[in-house]
Amino acid sequence: MNKFVNYCKLCYNELAHEVTWPTRKELTQSASVVLLASLIIALVVFGLDTVFQKFMMFIYSLGA
Structure with a gap:
């Protein structure tokens, strides 16, 4: 028990x-950077998802 108390004090x-x-x-600047980076990454992922969706729709339409 003494080791635990000593650990807590340290x-x-x-x-x-x-x-x-x-x-x-x-802290405010760091939070702003993280927020901006998260927003940019989300927009990039959204854009790529949209492009891949359109591409796959085009590929599927060729087969039908």
Whole structure:
């Protein structure tokens, strides 16, 4: 049990005193970058899906 308590104290000490937390501005900028990248990737996937769908519809229409 003593090892567990010591482990918890070390974890708290590291999180409270040694970890460099981002500022609000840095966090907002990072979140904006992630949001923008996610949106761009979603649009690319949507575009590719639409193109492949049209292509497959064309291929299927040739067989009918």
